[in-house]
Amino acid sequence: MKRKIGLVVGVALVLVWCLLPVAWILALSFKSQAAVSNGSDPGFLPLDSFAGWSNYADVWADEQFRRAILNSIGISLISTLLSVIIATLAAYAIARLEFRGKKAVLSVALAIAMFPVVSLVSPLFDLWRTIGLYDTWPGLILPYMSFTLPLAIWTLTAFFREIPWEMEQAAQVDGATSWQAFRKVIVPLAAPGVFTAAILTFFFAWNDFVFGITLTSTEAARPIPAALSFFVGPDPFQRPASLLAAAAVIATIPIVLIVLVFQRKIVAGLTSGAVKG
Amino acid sequence: MGRTTRTSSTRWRLGRWRTGVAALALATAGGLLAGCSSDGKPTLTWYLNPDGQDTLNAIAQRCSTDDYDIQTRLLPTSATDQRVQLARRLAAEDDTTDLMNLDVAFVSEFANAGWLLQLPDDTISDDTLSGIASTVQWDDGVYAAPLWANTQVLWYRKSLAEQAGLDMSQPVTWKQVIDAADSVDGATVGVQGNKYEAYVVWINALIEGAGGQILSDPEAGKDAEVDLDTEAGKDAAAVIAQLAGSSAAQSDLSVSNEGTALAAMYGGPGEFMVNWTFVYKNYEPSDANDYSKDQFDDLGWARYPQTVAGEASKPPVGGIDVGVGAYTQYPEYAQEAAACITSVENQVQLAVDAGLMPATSSGYDAQELTDAYPADLLDLYRRSIEDAGPRPQSPFWATVSSAIQATWHSPADVDPDTTPEKSQDYVTQVLEGKALL
Amino acid sequence: MSATTTASTAGTRAPRAETERARNENRLGRRLVAPAVIVMLLVTAFPILRALWLSFYSYSLTAPDDREFIGLSNYVTALTDSLFWRDIGVTVVYMLVTVAFELVIGFAFALVMHRVVFARGLIRTSILIPYGIITVVSGFAWQFAFTYQNGFVNSWLPFVPTDFNWFGDTLPAMIAIMVSEIWKTTPFMSLLLLxxxxxxxxxxxxxxxxxxxxxxQRMYKVILPNMRAAIMVAVLFRALDAYRIFDNIFVMTAGAEGTESISFLTYRQSIEQFQLGMGSALAVLLFLSVLLVAFVIVKLFRVDLAQARGEG
Structure with a gap:
């Protein structure tokens, strides 16, 4: 019984820890802008200063923010797609084939996962402006791919090692063509892994800030995190806290949706690196 | 500038293609994108800083002609971020940066880097207020057109000054102001003490007010003489130290800016605050705020405080100049647009709607302006800009400013005996490339 | 490795076919990993080499034509500068403190999740939200929470005056930054430990x-020793991540009050100050210092790199 109570308390603590700041930003997003700039309603909840959906409406009316959402979605999806395709090829080779240089590939991936992103900012900016990739979608997609590949390769390799590849041969023996065997047997087994890698990759791209602020300069390619940090409210001298909170909530909705639907897969993917495949 | 046409036409096509894709994508999201209009009419892009953006958008509409449209794009809030964004576009030789609002402090840097198109000499005239005219000149040429000129005055609650027994009809010193606020429980002095450009604006005004200068020959660029370790520097540091150590300092002194200081005016007994001209419109009762007529009547203004008693103060000058990007595809149109944007009528409009004061004498004389503002306030503004102590016109001002911020921030750590000397050494070393910034 | 086993048994019987097959497999394997390796190196190896080259120059974005070869001067300036060492120190503090807290809290969370039989989906969802949330958003949320005008932290904490300015001094500002960092990354740690x-x-x-x-006794003698590998991998990854801290600093203090990390210093030199030469030198030093930190952790804790590489 004592243990049970301890556990319930533990669960409650975990939930408070994880959700309190989220609740805070949500509460802030419903406070009126005037109350926030005067500091007249300093409590946690928007009691005297409830502003309804007006902050959300204002944020949504901001064209730069809508562009940023579009940029983030587009850039993140494209880099996720490309990264996962390339990583699938590599992970298949690492998990199933013997070839020279396998260790080297894994070491490169490990090195890149540890790479200090900021040290690339200056040379990449210089390079991008020379070849015309500065402030464009591809200019962000390329670095996102490089930095998500290690994670994607690890996750996929771990998943692929668990696939009983003999089943493919067994299916072929049973008369299936090799394409059929691949499609009917291997694809369903590999799909969850690929999917998990895609989600983790998407999270990385969605979260990136350093490349976002250094390799863009307008809404042509500026992603959400950078747009948030430059967000300008009606009062040019103060960070519009409640507007920013509303913008932050909007930027978090896709994450929450993905988490709600795919929580199991994400946990499996995150832990696959630590658990031996 | 002598860029080859071939490069720019390839760039242009690429730019068009990109805009096309973006427009297509955006149409799905239900937004609007002003790119190249369907009839092939060129579009000039004008980068705005956030002050007065509604009025500036209207001006962009008005200055669009049959030959070209002007679309606006918003820059980040802080002057430093604005500079970084623009500089990186221009370093990338971006041909869509046609017009840009530049903080007065950064014109020389951009002009020196070759990022601004030289404008006709008659861009400025005798009508242009001298404090702002000097900010667009570099190397015997004119590189930007003054749009609006800003200055700081001392704003205060009349009831507070009365309670503290401070006579505001005479010029006041910083010491008097701080002592006065100190003597009333809960009263404060509002300044800009965050680690950013406006903090250096304050430091510069204090030093100028004591008869000093941060750089004595700013045109020398990296070899400029740094004059921080002087009597004037010590006087300036003494004022900051006095405020930081007194109960008149606001709790957020080290992160305070032009906006954070506003709230204290009508909270508690009120405050004395040095701040820009927008403050008047900020407190004037309107739909955008909930200040009452009584509160507004209690608002007073006076000339920027003196650093040294008896020596006239040198108020800060700020504002925005409009520059034409060196790599624009439409240099003639962009110059024409810059002239239209900065016309006296538009300057008056900005002043009336957004509280951003004109850069010209005739702007100050306009009927709309004298209707919208008290005569003594207009007079105070104009005199302040005339007697202003501008920041040094150095192409390395950003570097100098950051180095000063690094040594003078936080205000609580400023010590008249050590800070000026330390910052003198540091700024010199940084300019020589011998110290990190 | 079923493929290899099959191949080698076949090999004893038909050596010629086997070499042919091995060669094919070798070729196929290399072709399949080639795109990944190229993309990874394209955006890292080339720029870092270019940074190395630029670091020997005095090179400013505002005056590209005045570029001048100055040998090791940038390195000498950086390495003899107190700001550089101060920022290194600040960065190491961020790393040690955040990883220590994350390890303890993360382990507690992992224990809870391991034992719990109810509300698993809810816990999993909750714990993934900080993991998935944008770091910049976390920075804003905590910055607003810590400001005394609008935040709730001062009124909730005992012994803290309601107008205490967390961003007015180095230590409290660093605490605020670390709280945001710890909040956001503890879930990741706890999942690895789980x-x-x-x-x-x-x-x-x-x-x-x-x-x-x-x-x-069970914890120290049985559970922890058996988790050693998982803990070490988690520590290695989080430590290197924390060493590169940037987003939270940018959003919460912009480096004011001496809260600047080495990444932020590098960013400022190259992006804000336009000093591409010095910025490149700092980039190289940052890169080397990350290698050093990784090396120290690997040696100190004898982390099994094969496992970190996912070779299992």
Whole structure:
């Protein structure tokens, strides 16, 4: 019984820890802008200063923010797609084939996962402006791919090692063509892994800030995190806290949706690196 | 500038293609994108800083002609971020940066880097207020057109000054102001003490007010003489130290800016605050705020405080100049647009709607302006800009400013005996490339 | 590795066919990994080499034509500068403190998740939200929470005056930054530790229990030693991540009050100050210091790199 109570308390603590700041930003997003700039309603909840959906409406009316959402979605999806395709090829080779240089590939991936992103900012900016990739979608997609590949390769390799590849041969023996065997047997087994890698990759791209602020300069390619940090409210001298909170909530909705639907897969993917495949 | 046409036409096509894709994508999201209009009419892009953006958008509409449209794009809030964004576009030789609002402090840097198109000499005239005219000149040429000129005055609650027994009809010193606020429980002095450009604006005004200068020959660029370790520097540091150590300092002194200081005016007994001209419109009762007529009547203004008693103060000058990007595809149109944007009528409009004061004498004389503002306030503004102590016109001002911020921030750590000397050494070393910034 | 086993048994019978096959497999393997390797190196190896080259120059964005070869001067300036060492020190503090807290809290969370039989989906969802949330958003949320005008932190904490300015001094500002960092990354840590916990066999724990071991003894003698590899991998990754801290600093203090990390210093030199030469030198030094930190952790804790590489 004592243990049970301890556990319930533990669960409650975990939930408070994880959700309190989220609740805070949500509460802030419903406070009126005037109350926030005067500091007249300093409590946690928007009691005297409830502003309804007006902050959300204002944020949504901001064209730069809508562009940023579009940029983030587009850039993140494209880099996720490309990264996962390339990583699938590599992970298949690492998990199933013997070839020279396998260790080297894994070491490169490990090195890149540890790479200090900021040290690339200056040379990449210089390079991008020379070849015309500065402030464009591809200019962000390329670095996102490089930095998500290690994670994607690890996750996929771990998943692929668990696939009983003999089943493919067994299916072929049973008369299936090799394409059929691949499609009917291997694809369903590999799909969850690929999917998990895609989600983790998407999270990385969605979260990136350093490349976002250094390799863009307008809404042509500026992603959400950078747009948030430059967000300008009606009062040019103060960070519009409640507007920013509303913008932050909007930027978090896709994450929450993905988490709600795919929580199991994400946990499996995150832990696959630590658990031996 | 002598860029080859071939490069720019390839760039242009690429730019068009990109805009096309973006427009297509955006149409799905239900937004609007002003790119190249369907009839092939060129579009000039004008980068705005956030002050007065509604009025500036209207001006962009008005200055669009049959030959070209002007679309606006918003820059980040802080002057430093604005500079970084623009500089990186221009370093990338971006041909869509046609017009840009530049903080007065950064014109020389951009002009020196070759990022601004030289404008006709008659861009400025005798009508242009001298404090702002000097900010667009570099190397015997004119590189930007003054749009609006800003200055700081001392704003205060009349009831507070009365309670503290401070006579505001005479010029006041910083010491008097701080002592006065100190003597009333809960009263404060509002300044800009965050680690950013406006903090250096304050430091510069204090030093100028004591008869000093941060750089004595700013045109020398990296070899400029740094004059921080002087009597004037010590006087300036003494004022900051006095405020930081007194109960008149606001709790957020080290992160305070032009906006954070506003709230204290009508909270508690009120405050004395040095701040820009927008403050008047900020407190004037309107739909955008909930200040009452009584509160507004209690608002007073006076000339920027003196650093040294008896020596006239040198108020800060700020504002925005409009520059034409060196790599624009439409240099003639962009110059024409810059002239239209900065016309006296538009300057008056900005002043009336957004509280951003004109850069010209005739702007100050306009009927709309004298209707919208008290005569003594207009007079105070104009005199302040005339007697202003501008920041040094150095192409390395950003570097100098950051180095000063690094040594003078936080205000609580400023010590008249050590800070000026330390910052003198540091700024010199940084300019020589011998110290990190 | 079923493929290899099959191949080698076949090999003893038909050596010629086997070499042919091995060669094909070798070629195919290399072709399949080639795109990944190229993309990874394209955006890292080339720029870092270019940074190395630029670091020998005095090179400013505003005056590209005045570029001048100055040998090792940038390195000498940086390495003899107190700001550089101060920022290194600040960065190491961020790293040590955040990883220590994350490890302890993360382990507690992992224990809870390991034991709990109810509300698993809810816990999993909650714990993934900080993991998935944008760091910049976390920075804003905590910055607003810590400001005294609008935040709730001052009124909730005992012994803290309601107008205490967290961003007015180095230590409190660093605490605010670290709180945001710890909040956001503890879930990741706890999930890695949960995976490690799942690998500890229940039989062993039960056996220890039967032998009369207390909870602490079971923890120290059985559970922790068996989780060692998982803990070390988690520490290595989080430590390197924390060493590169940037987003939270940018959003919360912009480096004011001496809260600047080495990444932020590098960013400022090259992006804000336009000093591409010095910025490149700092980039190289940052790169080397990350290698050094990784090396120290690997040596100090004898982390099994093969496992980190996912070679299993």
């Amino acid at each position: 995976a490690g916990l799942a690998q500890v066999s229940d039989d062993m724990v039960e056996a220890a229990k039967v032998d009369g071991a207390t909870w602490w």
